[in-house]
Every structure is written in C-alpha cells, then in structure tokens.
Amino acid sequence: MAHNTDVKADASAPPVTRILAEFVAMHPSRGWSDDVDAEARRTFQNWLGCAIGAARHPTAEAALAAVAELEPPPQATVLGRSERVDIANAAFVNGVMSHTFDFDDTHLKTIIHPAGPVASAALAVAERAGSSGRELVDAVVLGIDVACRVGNAIYPEHYDRGWHITGSTGMLGAAAACARLLRLSKEQTVMALGIAASQPIGVREQFGTMTKPFHPGAAARAGLMSALLARHGYTASMRALEAPRGLMQTYSTKCAWNEIDDALGRRFEISFNTYKPFACGIVIHPSIDGCSQLAAAHRLTADDIERIDLVVHPLVLELTGKRSPRTGLEAKFSVYHACAAGILFGRAGEAEFADALVTRPDVMALRDRVHATIDPAIDEAAADVTIACRDGRRLHLRVEHALGSLERPMSNADLARKFHGLVDPILGDARASALIEACGDLGAAADVRVLTSLARA
Amino acid sequence: MAHNTDVKADASAPPVTRILAEFVAMHPSRGWSDDVDAEARRTFQNWLGCAIGAARHPTAEAALAAVAELEPPPQATVLGRSERVDIANAAFVNGVMSHTFDFDDTHLKTIIHPAGPVASAALAVAERAGSSGRELVDAVVLGIDVACRVGNAIYPEHYDRGWHITGSTGMLGAAAACARLLRLSKEQTVMALGIAASQPIGVREQFGTMTKPFHPGAAARAGLMSALLARHGYTASMRALEAPRGLMQTYSTKCAWNEIDDALGRRFEISFNTYKPFACGIVIHPSIDGCSQLAAAHRLTADDIERIDLVVHPLVLELTGKRSPRTGLEAKFSVYHACAAGILFGRAGEAEFADALVTRPDVMALRDRVHATIDPAIDEAAADVTIACRDGRRLHLRVEHALGSLERPMSNADLARKFHGLVDPILGDARASALIEACGDLGAAADVRVLTSLARA
Numbered sequence: 086m087a088h089n090t091d092v093k094a095d096a097s098a099p100p101v102t103r104i105l106a107e108f109v110a111m112h113p114s115r116g117w118s119d120d121v122d123a124e125a126r127r128t129f130q131n132w133l134g135c136a137i138g139a140a141r142h143p144t145a146e147a148a149l150a151a152v153a154e155l156e157p158p159p160q161a162t163v164l165g166r167s168e169r170v171d172i173a174n175a176a177f178v179n180g181v182m183s184h185t186f187d188f189d190d191t192h193l194k195t196i197i198h199p200a201g202p203v204a205s206a207a208l209a210v211a212e213r214a215g216s217s218g219r220e221l222v223d224a225v226v227l228g229i230d231v232a233c234r235v236g237n238a239i240y241p242e243h244y245d246r247g248w249h250i251t252g253s254t255g256m257l258g259a260a261a262a263c264a265r266l267l268r269l270s271k272e273q274t275v276m277a278l279g280i281a282a283s284q285p286i287g288v289r290e291q292f293g294t295m296t297k298p299f300h301p302g303a304a305a306r307a308g309l310m311s312a313l314l315a316r317h318g319y320t321a322s323m324r325a326l327e328a329p330r331g332l333m334q335t336y337s338t339k340c341a342w343n344e345i346d347d348a349l350g351r352r353f354e355i356s357f358n359t360y361k362p363f364a365c366g367i368v369i370h371p372s373i374d375g376c377s378q379l380a381a382a383h384r385l386t387a388d389d390i391e392r393i394d395l396v397v398h399p400l401v402l403e404l405t406g407k408r409s410p411r412t413g414l415e416a417k418f419s420v421y422h423a424c425a426a427g428i429l430f431g432r433a434g435e436a437e438f439a440d441a442l443v444t445r446p447d448v449m450a451l452r453d454r455v456h457a458t459i460d461p462a463i464d465e466a467a468a469d470v471t472i473a474c475r476d477g478r479r480l481h482l483r484v485e486h487a488l489g490s491l492e493r494p495m496s497n498a499d500l501a502r503k504f505h506g507l508v509d510p511i512l513g514d515a516r517a518s519a520l521i522e523a524c525g526d527l528g529a530a531a532d533v534r535v536l537t538s539l540a541r542a
Numbered sequence: 543m544a545h546n547t548d549v550k551a552d553a554s555a556p557p558v559t560r561i562l563a564e565f566v567a568m569h570p571s572r573g574w575s576d577d578v579d580a581e582a583r584r585t586f587q588n589w590l591g592c593a594i595g596a597a598r599h600p601t602a603e604a605a606l607a608a609v610a611e612l613e614p615p616p617q618a619t620v621l622g623r624s625e626r627v628d629i630a631n632a633a634f635v636n637g638v639m640s641h642t643f644d645f646d647d648t649h650l651k652t653i654i655h656p657a658g659p660v661a662s663a664a665l666a667v668a669e670r671a672g673s674s675g676r677e678l679v680d681a682v683v684l685g686i687d688v689a690c691r692v693g694n695a696i697y698p699e700h701y702d703r704g705w706h707i708t709g710s711t712g713m714l715g716a717a718a719a720c721a722r723l724l725r726l727s728k729e730q731t732v733m734a735l736g737i738a739a740s741q742p743i744g745v746r747e748q749f750g751t752m753t754k755p756f757h758p759g760a761a762a763r764a765g766l767m768s769a770l771l772a773r774h775g776y777t778a779s780m781r782a783l784e785a786p787r788g789l790m791q792t793y794s795t796k797c798a799w800n801e802i803d804d805a806l807g808r809r810f811e812i813s814f815n816t817y818k819p820f821a822c823g824i825v826i827h828p829s830i831d832g833c834s835q836l837a838a839a840h841r842l843t844a845d846d847i848e849r850i851d852l853v854v855h856p857l858v859l860e861l862t863g864k865r866s867p868r869t870g871l872e873a874k875f876s877v878y879h880a881c882a883a884g885i886l887f888g889r890a891g892e893a894e895f896a897d898a899l900v901t902r903p904d905v906m907a908l909r910d911r912v913h914a915t916i917d918p919a920i921d922e923a924a925a926d927v928t929i930a931c932r933d934g935r936r937l938h939l940r941v942e943h944a945l946g947s948l949e950r951p952m953s954n955a956d957l958a959r960k961f962h963g964l965v966d967p968i969l970g971d972a973r974a975s976a977l978i979e980a981c982g983d984l985g986a987a988a989d990v991r992v993l994t995s996l997a998r999a
Contacts, residue, residue: 098786099784101781102779105691106729108688109688109731110722112684112807115679122683125679126981130957131646132647135642135643136621137622138967139622139640139643140968145639148756165596168610179593181605182594182602188595189588190588204585222579222586226574227565227569261562280753283743283744283745288740290786290788291779295604298601299605307760321752321753322748322751327558334552335703335746342555345561349561353578355582356577508594511595520590520594528579540594
C-alpha cells in the first residue's frame, strides 16, 4: 500500500458547494433580464425538438426496452424489509445497506469492498430471473474478479487521487455479474462493460456521510442497467476501458494493463477477500482481538480485571484515541471503548457501538481501566495486550495479525456469529440460522428465491 | 479553446474490455477450486448479513423513501412516444433522445450540451409535481448556470483528459434544477449537489456509439435522484465539490474556483448557449451556411449550378472529406453531401442525412459538383464559397461566422424551422406548431402538463 503523496490537493478552496446551493435555493424567480429568459425558452424548445425527433431512433428503442424491464415494479426483495421494488432499485438499496455500517468485506490489495456492488446487482437479477444458486455464485466470483482486476491495475494512484475505488470499479463488477446471469453473449458483454465504463461512482470526500454507502448501491444499479441496455442492443465503445480517452486512462495515471489478464481464470481475486469481525476502523482490530482472546481463554469478567495495557502503533491513538466517547459514532474512534466491549460482550459488532451501550456504567468503568502506549516499532497489524487481574495474574498476548486478516481469516463459526449479531435483531434467530444454511448450500439451490424469501421481513 | 496536449494517452493498451468480457461470458461454471467457491459463499453470506443488519438504519429509510417516490410508475412523459414511465426513467430516456442526433445545443465556452441533462430532469419533476411554467424556466436557467460554471472552472483540462463534460457536470445541473423545483432548502440543496458530486458520467471514447447520448440521460437521472434523496434527509459532504478529495480536484487538475461565483446571479451562462442549425459536425457549418445563403438569395435550383468551390480550413477535409458517402452516418462526414443538401433542401437537418437521401441521383449529381480547397490561413469558423452558374454568373460569399454561432445566433424563425424538421415526422405539423407556441408562452403556463400532453404520441 505505497501511496503517492504527490497527488495535489488544495485544502483552501472556497465553499463552492454551499455557494452554488444557496444561489439555486435563494435566487429570486425570474431574477434576470428578458434576454436571459428568452434564451431559456429557446434552449427548452430546441431541446424538446431534438428529443421528440429521436423518439423512434434505435437508440431510443433500446433505452426504452431496458427501462421496460423494470416494470411492473414489485420485482425484487429489499433485504430485511417487506417492500419489494424493481430490480434496479433493489440493487441500489441493498448495496447502500450492505455498506452502511462499513462492516462488510475488503479486498486488501485494493481496499475495494467488492460484494456491495457485485452481490447487490447479481441477487436482484437472479431473483427476478429465478436463477439457480450456482448461476448466482458464478456471477459473484466473476463480477468480483472484474472489479478487483481493474482495481489492481489502477491502485493506489486512482484511490490516492480521490476516488472511492469501491464505487469506481464496482459498476464494472456489477455489469459483469449481471451480464453473466442474463447469459449475454461475448459481444453483448463487451457492450455491458463498455456502458458501465461511463459511470464510475464516488469520491472519498463523502466518507463519514450517507453518500459513502451510496457508492456501492449506485454502482450496483449502474452495472445492472448497463447489462440490461446491452441485452437490448445498446452500444458502447469496444475499448471503453483501455482507449486513450477510455475510463482507465481518464481516471488513473497508473494503468498496469498486465494486471487484467495475469493468471486470468486461474487466480481469482475473491480468494483475497476478507471480512471485518469488528464494526470499526481496522487499525484497532488487533487490540480488540487480543483483549477478546484473553478474556475468552481465561473466562474473565469485568470484576476480574484491574487494568489493561496496550502497546500499539502510533496510528492507533492518532485515529482512535478518544478517551471518553459519548455516542456510538464517537465510540468507533475509541480504542478504549472497543477493547472494553470486546471483553464484556465477546464481540464488537454494530450492536456493541450502540449509543446506549457506550454510556452504560459497567462499560464506562472498564473502559477507564484500558491504557494505551504507542511504540513506533510495532507493526500496524499488531498489538501487545497485557491484562492485570485483581487476583495478581498478569495475562499477556501479542497479536501479530488480527482476526479477519488474510493471515487469520474469520472461520465459518466467526462469520456465523457475526451474521447473527446483524440479522437476529431484524429477522430473528431462527431465520438467521436458516439464511446461513441457505448461503452454505447456495451452489446447490435450484432457485435463489428460496433465499430471498427468507431474507424478507 | 486552448487544449492541453500534455495529457498522456497510451494508444497501445491491450484490448482489456474484450479480454474481461470474454472471460465473463465464457469461463465455465464453477471453473475454480473448492476454496474459491467456498470463499464466494462466505462473501455472499457476509454481504447478506451486513445488508439485513442495516435494514432499519436511517440511511436505508432515506434511500427507500426516495425510491418510493418513483411509484407508481406512470408518472412522466417519454417525449414523442405513448409510454409513460417513472420520473427517473423519463429523465433518462428523454436525455438520451435529446442528444441522439448530436443536434442539440452547445455552451461554447465549455462545449457542454447543457439542456440534455438539465431540461430532461427538470421537465420530469415538473410534470409530476404539476409545476408552473415559470418554475420550470427558473429551474432550467439555474441548473444550466450550475453545470456551466463548474465547467468553466475545469475546462479544458478536464475535457482533454477524457471526460465528456456534458455528463460529468450535467448531473450537478440536473440536481440543481430538481432541487429548485422540489423547493428544497439551502441545506437540502447542498446535499443534493453533494450526492450528485459522486456521480460524474461519461468518457469521450464513447463518441460514435449510443453511449454518447447515454451520458446526458444518465446525468439527468443521477441529478434527479440526488435531489429526491436530499429531500428525504440523505446526507453528503458539504464540501463534496471543492474539498481535496471532492469531485473537482479528483477529476480535474484545473480548478479555477473564481469561475464559480464570478458575477454569480448577474451573468447567466445560458446567455452563451447556441443551437445547431445543421445535424453534423460544427466544422462544416460555415460551408453549408454559405451554400444555403447563396442558393436562397439567388433562388438557385440544382440545374442552375455548374460548379461549387469552397475554400476551407484544413480541418474540414481532415474530418469531413468523404467524397462518396453511402449512408447517412457517412454523409455527416462529407462536406460535399452537406453542401449539396443545403442547396437542394434549404436545410441540413437530421432528415437531410437520411440513408435514402444520400444515394438519391439528384443529390449525388450535385454533390459531385462540389469542390473544396484547403487554406491554412482561413479561420476554422469561416468558409469562402463560390458558385459558378450555367448562365455564367459567379456568385461569391465569405462566411465569417456560421449561422448558429454566438455572433450569428439562430433566429426564432430558424429555431421554429428546425423544430418542425424534427417534430413533424413524429407528431405532425399542427402539434409541432402548438408546441412551439407552448414553449414561447412557457413562463406564463399555470401547469407544465399542458405542454407534456402535447408532446406525447
């Protein structure tokens, strides 16, 4: 992850977004000369004529045929809810939700979160088509391969420049997955990827707002629509990704073309996918992991513990050094809260960062007994944890790679525990268990709708 | 229009789009190890849990509320057709159609085609809301101002790098227009622009394919959805445009911030909008204009004409030197056909580039009498036309600025003639006339649906 610090950034820009927004919201109606107003009507009339004139053109027919596939709207499941919407909107909303907690998955070579755009688009198309589970799994593997290979070719320059790489490669993965599920020909698939290449989503400035999870959702939708358009004969450049004014050279100065077909069909990028065990920034995962492991191994309760000492990389306190968080969001930036939660609850999922929990007296009391020291010599991936017990024991663990890293992947049991933590509050424990089973058997399912019907509220 | 030739371009890139498409379309089902397949199911299950877990989060509620505004779908007119679709799809399809002939409008300072994204989004929202014509005109003026001001700040670097600036600024104009029509507050409008800032559309490699007109359509849709999301409390960065990792610095190295508020509210960019009189590349407009003017002034028929001599800038023959076009598309790259059509029909709209017309004997015969000579000293905007008549007259005209330029704007009569050429074949002459009248009176219309009902087939 060598980053290019040369990418220029001007932090002194005026508040352009606000200036334009205030102008749009506040400028008086017809607050301009008659000439301007006349030009507006001429512009409108000219636009209207151009649009009507093309109403029977093959371009219009293809666009309308793709749009017609979205009707009638109750087509696909919104996960965890009772609403059903058209497949494009299902892909969008499911993609948004899957990244809302920033708790999903990471292709560590590119920090792409690949399932958000790819699985969200694929499941919607598969549900509508009644695809088999095998077809869905195939589409997810291939779609993730496409997004991550493009990511490999442009990372890190593209990310450093400001793109949220999950959304700016995800529409290609989503298009690929949907093309596969719709059984598009090679030629149509070129077009699907080509149309998607005009729709990269997301800049990093949005981090911390709802528009961050918007990115995988919008990418899922864009990829899905690209595949539908291609199915109906809509055309794009056959070199939309690689041409001099194609996507990759337009949005990245690094284009390592060899990454596209290096061991293509032999090495699959999904093999490098990882899953977050803790619903917070990855930098404090080793500390949480160490605390949880010691507490579990020695069956510690809060009362057993005198003091917890962490030795960590300087970044940990720089990013997550908040001593006294008051809300769940603040707690995600507190190594103290996170470690206390790991010990008390044996996990640090989204629920353990709830507002109410952060201010619970027992949580606050244990949090205050956590102490952290920095050591520049310790690796970012590591943490050194010592728990001093009231009975005089000193328990020590050095975590070299946290749970959830490629070196120490989450086990299926870990993933099931995480799944229950997320799904039980929404659909109940029994449905969560049934869904885990359905995912495990997905490759054998005759129709993915057995799964989507379980995933609806 | 000084362009930066330093923007790097690697024309030797391998056929990445095709390589990936063939892999997606052809790789055998489950053509990988058991480990890869297991990882796919783990990826899917982890994604599913994250999505379900967020099903009641405010982010999901806001996204769903925006999507719910698209139901039930018969909401807005597809221009020139009988279908009615939801407002997002209407914005999309109308935006695609308006740019299909590449015959719409041009903000010459940035070569943005501003009405495509802005008017397409605005009309759909206005129709659904039953807005007044005044509100629609206001929204179009303000939306175009936003898109073109951002364009002014980043042009030409951004365009030279490969972005199709119509789609990559158009979503901001569309968001602004829709925010205005939906009467969003200042704060909500900041969010609408912010959400739109994550969705730039379009790269220039798509020119010559259906994905070029896709760009204004997709930008219209993206802007409209951004406004709907903002209306329902969806959040984005308040500095999404200008921050170091915001849109403008991410996709352009030129960011002339002063362009954003230079005479804001006093100078309106729509004043610099121009309309194409001829349905072909702008480089041959001076020649067509000269021929048409001479033929009209002297009431020439083909039989009167011995020979036509053009003296033109070298680019004219480089780009449009096709001597014997066989199709309408080829004819758009033939200054010979275009001038013959201008003389024979008094216009060179989309109909004059129809396949059947290009091979009509009288058109071909006149075309063969057109001769062009290059002169590097002549301006790109100019052409020198001499017509030698059979009766011995030599008629000469030097065009310094063609019809449709800022210096010689199309008159309202010119625009009406263009409108009839486009609309009569689709909706008939009477409806076209009624629409022209409705556009002229737009500012006074109590409800824009008087106009949309006329625009439906």
